[in-house]
Amino acid sequence: NAGVTQTPKFQVLKTGQSMTLQCAQDMNHNSMYWYRQDPGMGLRLIYYSASEGTTDKGEVPNGYNVSRLNKREFSLRLESAAPSQTSVYFCASSRPGSRRGGHGYTFGSGTRLTVV
Amino acid sequence: DQQVKQNSPSLSVQEGRISILNCDYTNSMFDYFLWYKKYPAEGPTFLISISSIKDKNEDGRFTVFLNKSAKHLSLHIVPSQPGDSAVYFCAASVAFGNEKLTFGTGTRLTIIP
Numbered sequence: 001n002a003g004v005t006q007t008p009k010f011q012v013l014k015t016g017q018s019m020t021l022q023c024a025q026d027m028n029h030n031s032m033y034w035y036r037q038d039p040g041m042g043l044r045l046i047y048y049s050a051s052e053g054t055t056d057k058g059e060v061p062n063g064y065n066v067s068r069l070n071k072r073e074f075s076l077r078l079e080s081a082a083p084s085q086t087s088v089y090f091c092a093s094s095r096p097g098s099r100r101g102g103h104g105y106t107f108g109s110g111t112r113l114t115v116v
Numbered sequence: 117d118q119q120v121k122q123n124s125p126s127l128s129v130q131e132g133r134i135s136i137l138n139c140d141y142t143n144s145m146f147d148y149f150l151w152y153k154k155y156p157a158e159g160p161t162f163l164i165s166i167s168s169i170k171d172k173n174e175d176g177r178f179t180v181f182l183n184k185s186a187k188h189l190s191l192h193i194v195p196s197q198p199g200d201s202a203v204y205f206c207a208a209s210v211a212f213g214n215e216k217l218t219f220g221t222g223t224r225l226t227i228i229p
Contacts, residue, residue, distance in 0.1 A: 042220050042222050104162040
């Protein structure tokens, strides 16, 4: 199983450009998440989707939009990139009850984004 | 407001000794806690978890302790091995609602051979 696949792995954008980060999971998980990792800040939730057709804001949603295209795919869009969005972005998924089941999230390998 | 805090950004431990990573939280609604391990250029992977109804959970070399009154949890690794060198994140979630996790800032553990 591939698990959670993120594309691209690396990207450099100019300020003001737009791009979409792609995420797909093949584990039939209901919930999907986008986090960003910054030095000294840990992992912060940007958006999440509890199920197909629903999305909700996390801790740091400003400057981002998301689309839960179907059960497998959850994309993150930067409409007008800013240097403050330079970060490593992780997508994750979880099955219902996984919190209680102890396995938590399955993460992708990340997208390293630099905005210049 | 950082609800989950890991106050030690880094920790170095000799191979074979015990590694103790600490985590504090402020939200009394958190009832489930997890530890994740992250290698460079990879996503975090689940390591071990504990429910608030317990104060200890073991899995091989890894033990997590929870002190609810102090809002503190710790991860013990014994004996420490070179492959344990990684960044460790603690995470927490509330009792009801969705599966959202709140992560700490991470501790970089280096095992010295």
